[in-house]
Amino acid sequence: MEGQLAHIGAGLAAIGSGAAAIGVGNVAGNYLAGALRNPSAAASQTATLFIGIAFAEALGIFSFLVALLLMFAV
Amino acid sequence: MATPKTETLSACVDSYGSAVGMPQLCGEWMSNQIFWLVITLLVIFFVLSRIALPRIAAVLAERQGTITNDIAAAEDLKAKAAAAEEAYQQALIDARAEAARIVEATKAEIKADLDAAMAKADAEIADKAKASEAVIADIRANAMASVEEVAKATATELVGALGGKTDEKAINKAVDAQLKG
Amino acid sequence: MASEAKSEGLVFHPMDQFIVKPFFGEGPIEFYTFTNVAFWMVAAIVVVIAIMVLGTSRRAVVPSRSQSIAELAYGFVYKMVEDVTGKDAVGFFPYIMTLFMFIVTANFLGLIPTSFTTTSHFAVTAILALAVFLTVTIVGFVKNGAGFLGLFWVSSAPLPLRPILAVIELISYFVRPVSHSIRLAGNVMAGHAVIKVFAGFAAIATIAPVSVVAIVAMYGLEILVAFIQAYVFTILTCVYLKDALHPSH
Numbered sequence: 001m002e003g004q005l006a007h008i009g010a011g012l013a014a015i016g017s018g019a020a021a022i023g024v025g026n027v028a029g030n031y032l033a034g035a036l037r038n039p040s041a042a043a044s045q046t047a048t049l050f051i052g053i054a055f056a057e058a059l060g061i062f063s064f065l066v067a068l069l070l071m072f073a074v
Numbered sequence: 075m076a077t078p079k080t081e082t083l084s085a086c087v088d089s090y091g092s093a094v095g096m097p098q099l100c101g102e103w104m105s106n107q108i109f110w111l112v113i114t115l116l117v118i119f120f121v122l123s124r125i126a127l128p129r130i131a132a133v134l135a136e137r138q139g140t141i142t143n144d145i146a147a148a149e150d151l152k153a154k155a156a157a158a159e160e161a162y163q164q165a166l167i168d169a170r171a172e173a174a175r176i177v178e179a180t181k182a183e184i185k186a187d188l189d190a191a192m193a194k195a196d197a198e199i200a201d202k203a204k205a206s207e208a209v210i211a212d213i214r215a216n217a218m219a220s221v222e223e224v225a226k227a228t229a230t231e232l233v234g235a236l237g238g239k240t241d242e243k244a245i246n247k248a249v250d251a252q253l254k255g
Numbered sequence: 256m257a258s259e260a261k262s263e264g265l266v267f268h269p270m271d272q273f274i275v276k277p278f279f280g281e282g283p284i285e286f287y288t289f290t291n292v293a294f295w296m297v298a299a300i301v302v303v304i305a306i307m308v309l310g311t312s313r314r315a316v317v318p319s320r321s322q323s324i325a326e327l328a329y330g331f332v333y334k335m336v337e338d339v340t341g342k343d344a345v346g347f348f349p350y351i352m353t354l355f356m357f358i359v360t361a362n363f364l365g366l367i368p369t370s371f372t373t374t375s376h377f378a379v380t381a382i383l384a385l386a387v388f389l390t391v392t393i394v395g396f397v398k399n400g401a402g403f404l405g406l407f408w409v410s411s412a413p414l415p416l417r418p419i420l421a422v423i424e425l426i427s428y429f430v431r432p433v434s435h436s437i438r439l440a441g442n443v444m445a446g447h448a449v450i451k452v453f454a455g456f457a458a459i460a461t462i463a464p465v466s467v468v469a470i471v472a473m474y475g476l477e478i479l480v481a482f483i484q485a486y487v488f489t490i491l492t493c494v495y496l497k498d499a500l501h502p503s504h
Binding site: 086087091092093095096097098099100102103104105106107108109110111112113114115117118119121122123125126127129130131132133134136137140 | 268270271273274275284285286287288290292293296297299300303304307308311314315316318322325326329330348349350352353356357373375376377378379382383386440444
Binding site: 047050051053054055057058061062064065068072 | 270335338339434437438441442444445448483486487490491494
């Protein structure tokens with residue numbers, strides 16, 4: 001029973017991946033909007049883009065990690 | 075449950091050789107990973123900082139120097155080419171002027187020759203015309219004299235034939251008067 | 256637990272690929288044992304040496320293909336350090352280059368089928384991130400003395416907010432190595448585990464084609480992730496170093 005609850009928890013934790021997807025899409029979409037508005041400044045901000053994506057994605061990875069821990073380590 | 079296939083040597087691997095839990099969280103493997111990681115990082119660091127990076131930096135600096143030199147040389151050659159072009163244009167202009175000058179001189183020379191020849195020819199023609207006129211005048215005078223002679227003779231004969239007295243003086247006078255009139 | 260699935264037809268062991276084994280034979284794993292971790296790390300050393308040393312051995316002014324790869328990597332990381340951290344940080348360039356070359360090589364070696372991905376283990380990435388964390392902290396205090404603590408005291412904020420912000424900044428500072436390491440290991444492990452799960456589905460004949468296509472697509476994504484995560488790890492190191500060298504916001 002406890003193991004099955006852990007599996008349900010893992011599934012719930014996987015929702016976090018979708019939330020991270022929204023975050024990453026938000027970052028990339030806003031970057032693209034800004035880049036189209038001012039293309040000359042776009043190249044200098046790619047590093048910031050990747051940092052932003054990395055921060056947003058890290059939280060999704062955390063939720064994935066929680067799911068894995070519930071699946072395999074509980 | 076089936077019988078185990080291998081002896082378990084680790085708490086993190088079950089009797090089937092599968093992972094128990096997450097292998098990443100297995101504490102007994104960590105010292106091994108850390109040990110080899112530190113060795114790897116040290117080796118890569120020393121190889122990079124002692125050999126690879128100075129070498130690449132030198133190559134890049136050398137390339138930068140070569141490019142700078144080449145660009146300077148290219149600028150130099152470009153300037154030379156421009157100078158040569160200019161000299162060529164100048165030479166062309168000079169040559170054109172020279173040619174024009176020669177053409178002018180030649181034209182003048184030819185004109186002078188032509189004028190001289192023309193004048194000479196004119197003079198010759200004038201001479202010849204004068205001579206011809208003289209001859210014509212001569213001939214005309216001769217012809218006049220002949221006409222007079224013929225007329226006088228004819229008049230004498232005519233008068234004689236008509237039975238008159240041939241008075242030479244009167245006939246001459248009459249003929250002259252007729253010729254003049 | 257996963258062991259219940261053993262008796263059924265569909266068998267998922269997505270985590271088995273991360274098991275550390277002795278490379279030669281069997282036996283207990285001591286810290287000096289030549290394991291698959293050790294083998295693939297040595298392979299990473301060999302690849303790095305092949306690219307960075309053997310590739311550039313001719314020192315050609317007009318580079319060959321292998322030499323331009325090395326020069327590309329050099330220029331990429333050098334520009335990153337210069338742009339993000341500043342011109343005074345080029346002394347840290349060999350250190351950052353070491354991190355980048357190791358992570359990118361290990362990530363790509365991990366994409367070889369049946370290989371072992373060293374960067375998928377938290378022990379490995381945690382050491383990398385802790386090394387960065389310690390470097391940043393030590394450099395920050397050596398270069399700025401107590402002025403490094405100004406990093407946590409946001410002078411542009413209103414005065415009553417500053418203690419609260421200081422606590423938040425302090426927490427975020429100490430969470431840095433955690434997120435720094437888990438981001439790398441998590442991304443790599445997630446991709447590999449997902450590929451393994453799809454491979455498990457390939458046992459069912461009807462969905463095997465879908466599964467194979469999905470594996471190919473995931474593999475393409477993994478190639479991207481292998482590079483992007485190395486890039487992100489490196490650029491975050493540069494950002495943290497910038498904080499240490501110029502702590503004023």
